[in-house]
Amino acid sequence: MFVHEKKDQVIWFWCIVWAALFLLTCTRTVLVMFHHVPLDVNEGWNAQLASWTAGGDHRLYSSDRGFVFNNYPPLSFVLMGGLVQLGCDAIITGRILSCFSVLVSAVLIARIIRIVTGTLPAALATASLFLLTANTAFHGYFGMNDPQWLAQALMLGALCVMISRKTIELTGQRLFCCAFLIVLGGFTKHNLVALPFAMFIWLFCVDLKKAVLWSVILGLLLAAGFVICYEVYGISFFRDVFLHQRVIRLGRVIHSVRQLPFMGGMLLVGVGVFVQRWRSMDRRDPSVLVMLFLVFGCLFGFLESLGEGVDYNCMFDAFVAASILCGIGLACLSGSEGKRKKLVQVCWVMALPVLCLLPLWGMTSYQEVQTVRLKDNEWQIYIQSLRMRNTSLLCTDMALCYWADSRDAIDRFNLSQALKKNEEVVFLREMIIHHRFSVVQLYGTMAHYSSGNIIFDSWLAKAGYRPVMDNGEMILLGYIR
Known part of the structure; x- marks a missing residue:
């Protein structure tokens, strides 16, 4: 004992x-x-899908408006x-x-x-x-x-x-x-x-x-x-x-x-x-x-x-x-x-x-901890800028999209996976071609910006989307005739 x-x-x-x-x-x-x-890219993804559920439209799968592969x-x-x-x-x-x-x-x-x-x-x-x-x-x-x-x-x-x-x-x-x-x-x-x-x-x-x-x-x-x-x-x-x-x-x-x-x-x-x-x-x-x-x-x-x-x-x-x-x-x-x-x-x-x-x-x-504190003020500027344009805004950062109260976002990773698997993503391409969005949010500088997906970037370029606003690391593209 x-x-x-x-x-x-x-x-x-x-x-x-x-x-x-x-x-x-x-x-x-x-x-x-x-x-x-955001601490991880999945945070915005999960939040966006939760907000869709809260809205009651049940577009969690094969969405024709959110471009999120769930x-x-x-x-x-x-x-x-x-x-x-x-x-x-x-x-x-x-x-x-x-x-x-x-x-x-x-x-x-x-x-x-x-x-x-x-x-x-x-x-x-x-x-x-x-x-x-x-x-x-x-x-x-x-x-x-x-x-x-x-x-x-x-x-x-x-x-x-x-x-x-x-x-x-x-x-x-x-x-x-x-x-x-x-x-x-x-x-x-x-x-x-x-x-x-x-x-x-x-x-x-x-x-x-x-x-x-x-x-x-x-x-x-x-x-x-x-x-x-x-x-x-x-x-x-x-x-x-x-x-x-x-x-x-x-x-x-x-x-x-x-x-x-x-x-x-x-x-x-x-x-x-x-x-x-x-x-x-x-x-x-x-x-x-x-x-x-x-x-x-x-x-x-x-x-x-x-x-x-x-x-x-x-x-x-x-x-x-x-x-x-x-x-x-x-x-x-x-x-x-x-x-x-x-x-x-x-x-x-x-x-x-x-x-x-x-x-x-x-x-x-x-x-x-230091990085998050420094980025907090910067992100508040981004969010406020996007909220002013959220009536026809397409986000490539889903956390920004959620905090800016925008319902349209791109799931960049799964979009890339679908394109690598030779899937047709016609709904998104058609919306870009017909200029459904007046503003598209990306990251980069006025001279060098990218969504991280070459095919998606080519759709934006062919449709006439060009930089209209530079806000630090965030770029807004608008349709320019």
Whole structure:
């Protein structure tokens, strides 16, 4: 008993250290969150789609007026659209919701570890390390207007409902609740498929009848969701989400998994302890489900990372699973006989990658805070300039477009993807040729400006659009006969 208390003291110490460092990293998050400067190009994209939903025109898919190629499910836009109707700023509110979703995910991770191991110190310590890693190695998505962490939190809720110490506790109600949260998560972010696969295989090995029941419930809920989407958005929902064209490159793997080494300590501890316990472990052990989650998270993450435009968020399933497995391993180490020195070493292994990252994160965060502050006034000038012309304004920066209250914007990345795939974007070209827009917003100087897409720029040039206003780095093109 005395040995266990000593080990708990070690874990509590590291829990306090990780929690304190996480709170320190939140300084950067708070300092940049409330500025009207986009932290990522996706922020304006998500906000524009939310504003369309708030407007009630349901042009989320195959829009004939917004020129936005939407391959995301509608749930996050419906939620944010409701908040926009209440007067909220979609981008700022989305950032707050993202932070809240990460915190909820941490609570659920702690809860899952506590259910599996019965150990509170290991659960809280792992949740603290998870938060610290999320806001350092993966800080680009902490406090960014994006539905990724909201979907992850919903999926973790499903895992929390399914996991129990006894298989007999998996009642029909729990299976339904689990499937319902899975579907909500899927209709928030469609690429989170690792956990459903892992759940099905684990249930199939544990209890075939419950696996079939859960699959039927999940299938019926998915079918109901698809029927609703068809009634609201038509066949374009299925075409845009499931047949979305994207350029595939093998070299993209390096870009999308570049942050994985920073969770390497958690992987080593979690997987290492799991392998040591494998021979004595029952297949009904929830650790097996978490390990399956990690394997599928890595597999699908690597496959998704091949697509252009995919960022390291494709590995968030693996990150979440590794955190849970690490917490289970930490709890097992604290409960096993052995020297306290070994537990201290393990905690150092878990923390070392992130601790090495902190100095670099500090310099990057300082530069980011300074940049956002400098750009805030500049962006306010841009926004006011665009608001004066928003009756026939076409934006190439979707965050500017949203804050300037303009409904017409171009999704430049997916436009480029469509053109690379030799798709005809007739609706946009025709609108430019017929001078539907009196002003088009770009970036650059009067002599050198570009949207980032050669074909789109050629349409503007052939249609007679020329610079009419130079406002710092922002250029406005107007139709000149």
